[in-house]
Amino acid sequence: DTGVSQDPRHKITKRGQNVTFRCDPISEHNRLYWYRQTLGQGPEFLTYFQNEAQLEKSRLLSDRFSAERPKGSFSTLEIQRTEQGDSAMYLCASSPGTDEQFFGPGTRLTVL
Amino acid sequence: DQQVKQNSPSLSVQEGRISILNCDYTNSMFDYFLWYKKYPAEGPTFLISISSIKDKNEDGRFTVFLNKSAKHLSLHIVPSQPGDSAVYFCAASSGGGTSYGKLTFGQGTILTVHP
Numbered sequence: 005d006t007g008v009s010q011d012p013r014h015k016i017t018k019r020g021q022n023v024t025f026r027c028d029p030i031s032e033h034n035r036l037y038w039y040r041q042t043l044g045q046g047p048e049f050l051t052y053f054q055n056e057a058q059l060e061k062s063r064l065l066s067d068r069f070s071a072e073r074p075k076g077s078f079s080t081l082e083i084q085r086t087e088q089g090d091s092a093m094y095l096c097a098s099s100p101g102t103d104e105q106f107f108g109p110g111t112r113l114t115v116l
Numbered sequence: 117d118q119q120v121k122q123n124s125p126s127l128s129v130q131e132g133r134i135s136i137l138n139c140d141y142t143n144s145m146f147d148y149f150l151w152y153k154k155y156p157a158e159g160p161t162f163l164i165s166i167s168s169i170k171d172k173n174e175d176g177r178f179t180v181f182l183n184k185s186a187k188h189l190s191l192h193i194v195p196s197q198p199g200d201s202a203v204y205f206c207a208a209s210s211g212g213g214t215s216y217g218k219l220t221f222g223q224g225t226i227l228t229v230h231p
Contacts, residue, residue, distance in 0.1 A: 045224075107159030108159050
């Protein structure tokens with residue numbers, strides 16, 4: 005399967021704990037995006053990488069959130085001191101530079 | 117500030133008939149529009165797109181229409197099939213430049229196609 009993969013698919017954590025998600029984009033896709041989706045809403049943009057450079061961050065991305073894309077391949081999204089409001093589906097997408105983005109299956113985070 | 121709106125949370129259609137999903141936007145800078153389909157427990161899957169220089173794009177059973185003056189687009193599915201039952205998201209992009217192609221999504225419309 006050469007699509008976008010995300011790990012883990014599900015994560016349950018207690019409030020205050022740190023969590024890290026991983027995204028492996030389609031190989032040779034230089035653009036990588038993170039989105040967050042809550043119930044009944046469409047995905048909302050969080051951040052964007054062009055190769056290894058993080059070029060844009062949404063104001064939704066508080067100081068507790070950090071994303072990296074070392075070497076321009078896979079990416080990680082870390083949430084520190086999780087809050088119940090962080091419960092959502094976290095989606096990763098990649099693009100070869102065209103307007104279409106290809107999404108992974110998402111990581112569903114539940115903060116208790 | 118919801119820049120992309122899908123005002124119908126759900127749509128129910130009989131198999132073989134036409135499904136019409138609607139989307140409105142407010143940002144005049146949007147110049148590329150996409151439709152995604154999403155099944156439960158999966159990520160959104162790209163369906164069809166249209167550039168602002170066109171008013172229609174067709175791909176098999178799927179056609180997207182764009183009315184720039186009304187800031188409105190629609191997705192037509194003909195004929196509808198039970199396998200089309202999913203959540204459909206409208207998304208918009210202002211292309212390159214400083215936006216880097218990030219997508220702004222609507223809230224989604226749940227389409228149910230009955231056999």
